[in-house]
Amino acid sequence: MNKNKLSIILALFLIVMSSCEDRLELLPEDDIAEEIVFNSEVTALGAVVGIYNRAQQDDVLNGTLQFMTEWQSDNVAFEGTFSTFEQVSVYSTLATNTSIFGIWDDNYETIGAANLVIDNVPLVPGEDFTEAERTQAIAEARFMRALVYFNVSTVFGQPLQVGQGRSNLSVPLVLTSETGLEIPRATLGEVQDFVESELLAVIPLLASGTRIKANPGAARALLARLYLYQERWEEAANMANMVISDSFYELATDYTFFDQPAATEHVFTLVNNEVDGQDTGQGWSGLSNPQPEGRGDVPFTQNLLDAYAEEAGDLRFTTLNQEGPGAISPNAIFTNKFPDGVNNADDAPVMRVTEMYLTRAEANLRAGTSVGDTPVNDINRLRSRAGLGALGSVDLDIILNERRKELAFEGQRRMDLLRNGLNLRRPGQPQEAQSAPGQNLTIFPIPQQVRDLSPFVEQNPGY
Numbered sequence: 001m002n003k004n005k006l007s008i009i010l011a012l013f014l015i016v017m018s019s020c021e022d023r024l025e026l027l028p029e030d031d032i033a034e035e036i037v038f039n040s041e042v043t044a045l046g047a048v049v050g051i052y053n054r055a056q057q058d059d060v061l062n063g064t065l066q067f068m069t070e071w072q073s074d075n076v077a078f079e080g081t082f083s084t085f086e087q088v089s090v091y092s093t094l095a096t097n098t099s100i101f102g103i104w105d106d107n108y109e110t111i112g113a114a115n116l117v118i119d120n121v122p123l124v125p126g127e128d129f130t131e132a133e134r135t136q137a138i139a140e141a142r143f144m145r146a147l148v149y150f151n152v153s154t155v156f157g158q159p160l161q162v163g164q165g166r167s168n169l170s171v172p173l174v175l176t177s178e179t180g181l182e183i184p185r186a187t188l189g190e191v192q193d194f195v196e197s198e199l200l201a202v203i204p205l206l207a208s209g210t211r212i213k214a215n216p217g218a219a220r221a222l223l224a225r226l227y228l229y230q231e232r233w234e235e236a237a238n239m240a241n242m243v244i245s246d247s248f249y250e251l252a253t254d255y256t257f258f259d260q261p262a263a264t265e266h267v268f269t270l271v272n273n274e275v276d277g278q279d280t281g282q283g284w285s286g287l288s289n290p291q292p293e294g295r296g297d298v299p300f301t302q303n304l305l306d307a308y309a310e311e312a313g314d315l316r317f318t319t320l321n322q323e324g325p326g327a328i329s330p331n332a333i334f335t336n337k338f339p340d341g342v343n344n345a346d347d348a349p350v351m352r353v354t355e356m357y358l359t360r361a362e363a364n365l366r367a368g369t370s371v372g373d374t375p376v377n378d379i380n381r382l383r384s385r386a387g388l389g390a391l392g393s394v395d396l397d398i399i400l401n402e403r404r405k406e407l408a409f410e411g412q413r414r415m416d417l418l419r420n421g422l423n424l425r426r427p428g429q430p431q432e433a434q435s436a437p438g439q440n441l442t443i444f445p446i447p448q449q450v451r452d453l454s455p456f457v458e459q460n461p462g463y
Contacts, residue, residue, distance in 0.1 A: 037116070051144050059105075063288075079329055088100075103444070107151070121138050139206045146202075154415055169460075172185055224359050225351075236362075237369060251354060254385070267352055272345050304404075358379075365395070366396070446460060
C-alpha cells in the first residue's frame with residue numbers, strides 16, 4: 001500500500017474517531033462509526049493504523065507517561081509551571097489531577113481502537129481481504145492492547161512485590177467494543193495473565209521483519225519484561241535470549257540510534273513526525289529539551305549526574321546530554337536522547353535490544369543460570385559500547401546501576417526500583433519516605449472523572 005493511500009485511510013479513520021473526543025474513552029466509538037470504518041478492507045486496515053496513531057499520543061507511548069514515572073523516581077527533577085506534573089513529582093497528586101486523567105483516557109482510547117479492530121475485522125465484507133491479512137490485523141491490535149494494559153497496570157495499582165501481590169487491584173479489563181462502562185477493576189494477576197496469554201498467542205501470527213509496528217520480537221521482549229517483573233527468572237532469561245538470538249536485532253555501535261527507525265537496536269519504535277508525534281508538545285522532545293525550543297521540564301537530578309560521574313568518560317552521558325535554560329532555572333543539564341524540541345518529532349523507543357541484554361543478565365544472575373551468556377559478559381558488552389572498562393564480576397546492584405544509566409529518561413526506572421523493594425528516591429532526595437514501596441502515592445489515583453461516571457471503580461488508598 002503506497003504512502004498516499006495510507007494517509008487517506010488514516011485521515012478517514014481520524015474523522016470518524018474525532019466525533020467522540022469529548023467523552024470518557026473507556027469505550028470505543030458508536031455503531032454508526034463502526035459501519036463506516038469497517039465496510040471495506042481499505043478502511044479496516046486504516047483502523048489498524050489508527051491504533052498506532054492513538055498510541056502516538058504523548059500520554060500513551062510518546063513521553064509524558066514515561067516522564068511522569070521518572071519524576072516519581074531518582075533520575076529526573078521537575079521544574080516547570082504544570083501544577084499537575086509538579087504534584088506527581090512532589091508526591092501530592094490529587095484524584096482530580098487532569099494529567100492523570102489524560103493518561104487514563106488516552107490509554108483507554110487506544111484500547112478501544114484495538115477492540116474495534118479485533119471485534120470487527122472478521123466481519124468486514126470482501127473476498128479480497130484475505131484470511132492472512134485479517135489475522136495479521138487482529139494480531140497487531142491484540143499486541144497493542146496487551147502493551148497498553150501492561151503499561152497502565154504498572155501505574156494505577158501496586159506491583160506484585162507489595163501488598164496483596166497478584167490480588168492487588170489494577171485496572172478494568174475492557175476486552176470488547178460492546179461492553180458498557182460498568183466494569184470493576186481487575187486484579188494485577190488477572191491483567192498480567194491476560195497480557196501473557198495475548199502475547200503468547202500473537203507471536204506466531206505477527207509478521208516479522210519490521211521494527212515500526214507489532215512484531216514477534218516485540219511480543220517476546222514485552223514477555224521478557226513481564227516475566228522479570230513477576231520474578232520468573234528462567235522464563236525472563238529465555239525470552240530475552242530469543243530476542244537477542246534473532247539476527248534482525250543487534251546492539252548499535254554508538255548512541256545515534258534514537259531517531260533512526262531502521263537501526264538494528266530497535267525491537268519496536270513508534271515513528272513520529274511533526275504532524276502525528278507527541279500531540280500538545282508535552283512528550284519526549286517538548287518536555288526534555290531546554291528552552292527556547294522545548295519546555296525544559298525534565299533535567300537530570302544531581303543524584304543521576306553523580307551516578308554517571310562515578311566513572312569518567314561514560315558515553316551514555318557525555319554523548320547524550322545538553323545544557324540550557326530550564327523552565328525555571330537559568331541553566332540545567334538535560335538528556336539529548338530526544339533532540340527535536342522544535343517539531344516534537346523524535347521517535348518513541350518502546351523496546352530496544354539493549355534492554356534484553358540487561359534483562360538476560362539480571363534474570364540469569366538471580367536464577368544462577370547462563371542462558372545465552374553469563375551476566376558479566378552481557379554487562380561488559382554494554383559497558384564496552386559506553387567506553388568503560390570490563391568488570392570481573394557483577395552483582396544485582398551493578399546490574400541495576402547499568403539499567404539506570406542505559407535506560408534513563410525512557411520510563412523504566414520507577415518499576416526497576418519498586419520491584420526490587422527500593423525507595424523511588426535516594427537518601428537526601430526530597431520525599432524519600434513517601435517514595436517507599438507500598439506507600440500510597442507511589443501509584444496514581446483512579447481519576448475522579450472516571451469515578452464520577454463509574455463509582456464502583458474503587459479508588460486507590462490515600463486519594
